[in-house]
Amino acid sequence: MxxxxxxxxxxxxxxxxxxxxxxxxxxxxxxxxxxxxxxxxxxxxxxxxxxxxxxxxxxxxxxxxxxxxxxxxxxxxxxxxxxxxxxxxxxxxxxxxxxxxxxxxxxxxxxxxxxxxxxxxxxxxxxxxxxxxxxxxxxxxxxxxxxxxxxxxxxxxxxxxxxxxxxxxxxxxxxxxxxxxxxxxxxxxxxxxxxxxxxxxxxxxxxxxxxxxxxxxxxxxxxxxxxxxxxxxxxxxxxxxxxxxxxxxxxxxxxxxxxxxxxxxxxxxxxxxxxxxxxxxxxxxxxxxxxxxxxxxxxxxxxxxxxxxxxxxxxxxxxxxxxxxxxxxxxxxxxxxxxxxxxxxxxxxxxxxxxxxxxxxxxxxxxxxxxxxxxxxxxxxxWTTRSGTASFDRIFLAKSSAITAQTLTLNPNGGSFRGLWQGSTMLAQGRDYTVSGNQLTLTAAALTRLAGNRAYGVNATVEARFSRGIPWKIHVTTYDRPVLSNATGNTNGVSIPTQFRGDQLATVEAKYADGSNAGPTDWTPYQEFNEAFSPDYPGSALLLTSRFVNSLRDNTQATLTFHFWSGATVTYRVTKSGSTVTGTVG
Structure with missing residues (x-):
């Protein structure tokens, strides 16, 4: 390899x-x-x-x-x-x-x-x-x-x-x-x-x-x-x-x-x-x-x-x-x-x-x-056939907001869409979902039923089935914007207390006030997953690695933007002073 x-x-x-x-x-x-x-x-x-x-x-x-x-x-x-x-x-x-x-x-x-x-x-x-x-x-x-x-x-x-x-x-x-x-x-x-x-x-x-x-x-x-x-x-x-x-x-x-x-x-x-x-x-x-x-x-x-x-x-x-x-x-x-x-x-x-x-x-x-x-x-x-996919495998529903209809784009990859299933139950076209071209829309009523008590995380999974290949799973997920807290660490890294609230981390953007990129990969503001940062879901934390914090300019605040898969973003400030690293909510 x-x-x-x-x-x-x-x-x-x-x-x-x-x-x-x-x-x-x-x-x-x-x-x-x-x-x-x-x-x-x-x-x-x-x-x-x-x-x-x-x-x-x-x-x-x-x-x-x-x-x-x-x-x-x-x-x-x-x-x-x-x-x-x-x-x-x-x-x-x-x-x-x-x-x-x-x-x-x-x-x-x-x-x-x-x-x-x-x-x-x-x-x-x-x-x-x-x-x-x-x-x-x-x-x-x-x-x-x-x-x-x-x-x-x-x-x-x-x-x-x-x-x-x-x-x-x-x-x-x-x-x-x-x-x-x-x-x-x-x-x-x-x-x-x-x-x-x-x-x-x-x-x-x-x-x-x-x-x-x-x-x-x-x-x-x-x-x-x-x-x-x-x-x-x-x-x-x-x-x-x-x-x-x-x-x-x-x-x-x-x-x-x-x-x-x-x-x-x-x-x-x-x-x-x-x-x-x-x-x-x-x-x-x-x-x-x-x-x-x-x-x-x-x-x-x-x-x-x-x-x-x-x-x-x-x-x-x-x-x-x-x-x-x-x-x-x-x-x-x-x-x-x-x-x-x-x-x-x-x-x-x-x-x-x-x-x-x-x-x-x-x-x-x-x-x-x-x-x-x-x-x-x-x-x-x-190895033998194509499978249909969609623009994403999750539908995020904000717990703090009313549920509305949500649309995904289907990509049949040469096959044809056959319908939506939840387990062995076929959802009803017109009542639970509609299809216009390759636009699949799940209705507010169907999503309300699927979300159930709206606990954070995946509430239900439905399958988009096609005429061939593997069904495409769609995970109906309840979330709210994640909440980060202030943290202190050192050059070994920083653990930021985080309430993920049903969301998942996609990437992190890091910049200085002058517009230049912060972090070890200074040719891009978007840092490398698990190298500069890593989510710790069981531990309710976001980790900034030693590689990341040691790359920071001394006594110069860096602004981090955490991008989550729901589309939510959270701004956070990090400053290294000698061997001490502090993080504050933006």
Whole structure:
């Protein structure tokens, strides 16, 4: 994991005349794309002269059959050891669960450096190698395709290649030589991936691309020369940073073409439009900018790679630091559901196989249960169909005001709206809601009934159902404008007593009186969620982090505007004087 990302390609020469003729014959007699053939030495193309043994599927077909895919994140790639980042040891039961949940392949990120001598001959510890093989074999035994890689080595020691070129190249080759030897007889459902998120210290993109090409080529050469099934095994090559910018895709495509090997796969990563993915600079919604970023990414991948017959395995996707069950969600649930819904559609349209990055945050590896069914249900649905959404997943009703009709905009995503339900009860169109075009309006009478005694928080949930996909949940929520109190803290942070009163925090804006931005991200007034600030709902507090308060000018008041999802805002003043920080209601 994890940064902003995207892919790259290659293309072999077009088929010769004989091959084209045989392809035409294959089409005429109705053979599948996974059926190959052998010809006698002379060019007799009559059906009686053809023998048609069944060989391996074409690379595009193989990679397509790997959809959907899942990452065993923060485990074999953890530093220094398998359980160091909080996950239990991998079991066969975990991989059985992944198979049972509908995944067809797994990516096994592995960090080798801590289990390898740092000097020549760079021997990998046999116990570690055998453990990796055990996990690979469990997955293969479940009928899963497996992608095995070199992971955090990318920044641990490979990144020093600009200043330690020969040693890094020798170690990289030695690493892959040992992996290739260990797995040379493993079935073709095992793929090798050169290097995770390639990066090189203190280099331009042009220089980084050269180093990345050099490593990809070295990887390709030594794996192919290792023999056995490695002679034709699918090899996965990344762009620099696994970035899907056009220049990165073009450079990888050119390298793949130069290798003249049909059994190559391009890989990139995608974590969305960065301000939205981490909730910074006001990127609270999956808005038109975020949507366009996703559409543009997959358009580049399709135009540069998949439309030209170059398979693409998108090795990681998700939202950065989401979900994080140790902290409040950076991205509002409904906005994240829209993201995953469109992501699945764009990937299918582009013919891209996608691997969900799961560091523990989606599947609980102790209980083998999904932590948030709404998210995983949307992800699974997106593998095959579109789902309708709406402009928001909440209707906020101010407790201090009379209830009035509320309108949301529906986005059927090619389907059709079928009505509103509360549980198994269908709401009555005309009495409970009306629809005009894509404008869905819940009546005051229906909202009054749904709000019940109007306790703060979610009073009721209704579903907008469409002709296909997952229903869109709408949470009817009672709130009043949150109330903050004065607070005192220090450079370790400030905890502001807060009555949320049914509302939730969207973002925080911070400025000085002169109009300049306050906070650690001074290029924008809207600070990063969970980095500069964080809501503590159970503790009835808003937290200003040490990173935020230490960035403040001394003895200079900063004005904070807390933006809540209801649309309410609250102004607050913060001043740092030496090691003391005071906060007052604006």
């Amino acid at each position: 994890k940064g902003t990302q995207q892919p790259a390609p290659r293309r072999s020469r077009g088929p010769g005349r004989l091959f084209r003729l045989v392809l035409a014959l294959v089409a005429a007699i109705g053979l599948t794309s996974t059926t190959a053939f052998a010809l006698p030495s002379h060019e007799d193309l009559s059906p009686a002269r053809l023998t048609l043994p069944r060989l391996a599927a074409a690379p595009m077909d193989t990679v397509a059959a790997m959809q959907p895919s899942w990452n065993l994140g923060n485990t074999l790639d953890a530093i220094p050891d398998e359980t160091s980042w909080g996950n239990p040891p991998v079991t066969k039961a975990l991989l059985d669960t992944i198979k049972a949940q509908g995944f067809r392949s797994v990516r096994l990120p592995v960090t080798w450096g801590g289990h390898q001598s740092a000097t020549a001959p760079y021997t990998i510890d046999a116990t570690w190698m055998n453990r990796v093989k055990q996990v690979v074999d469990w997955a293969l035994a479940d009928g899963l395709h497996v992608v095995l890689n070199v992971h955090h080595d990318s920044w641990q020691w490979i990144a020093t290649m600009p200043t330690d070129h020969d040693n890094v190249l020798a170690r990289f080759k030695a690493t892959w030589a040992q992996i290739a030897a260990k797995f040379r007889d493993s079935p073709q459902s095992l793929l090798f991936e050169s290097n995770n998120e390639p990066q090189f210290n203190n280099t331009t993109d042009a220089q980084g691309n050269q180093y990345n090409n050099e490593l990809n080529t070295a990887f390709h050469t030594l794996v192919r020369q290792s023999g056995g099934n490695n002679a034709t095994r699918l090899l996965v090559l990344p762009t620099l940073h696994t970035n899907a910018g056009q220049d990165f895709l073009d450079i990888l495509a050119a390298e793949m073409k130069s290798l003249n090997d049909p059994n190559l796969v391009a890989t990139v990563h995608y974590y969305g439009y960065w301000p939205f993915s981490v909730n910074i600079a006001g990127g609270t919604r999956f808005d038109a900018t975020s949507q366009q970023d996703m559409t543009d990414t997959f358009t580049r991948i399709r135009n540069t790679l998949t439309s030209k017959g170059i398979p693409v395995y998108l090795g990681e996707y998700g939202l950065l630091n989401f979900p994080d069950y140790n902290h409040p969600a950076r991205v509002e649930l409904g906005e994240s559901l829209k993201y995953f819904e469109q992501f699945g559609y764009e990937a299918r349209a582009a013919g891209v196989t996608t691997a969900l990055w799961d560091a523990f945050n989606f599947l609980n590896r102790t209980t083998m249960q999904w932590r948030d069914p709404a998210i995983i249900d949307q992800i699974k649905s997106s």
